[in-house]
Amino acid sequence: MSNICILTKKKKKSEYKVSHSNIKSKCFKYINFKKQKIWINNNFKIFKISTKSLKIIKKCIF
Numbered sequence: 001m002s003n004i005c006i007l008t009k010k011k012k013k014s015e016y017k018v019s020h021s022n023i024k025s026k027c028f029k030y031i032n033f034k035k036q037k038i039w040i041n042n043n044f045k046i047f048k049i050s051t052k053s054l055k056i057i058k059k060c061i062f
Contacts, residue, residue, distance in 0.1 A: 005050040
């Protein structure tokens with residue numbers, strides 16, 4: 001399973017680390033993922049979703 005959020009479609013971003021002497025080296029920014037149990041069709045399913053998605057879900061439910 002790839003590291004893409006199901007709800008927001010977020011994935012890792014590529015960026016450059018820039019040193020004091022302006023040398024650029026490529027690196028990645030990863031997403032904050034959490035494993036979360038969600039109640040769907042009378043049973044729990046475990047999803048790997050971003051924390052931003054969790055906030056959206058909590059807003060919609062409460």
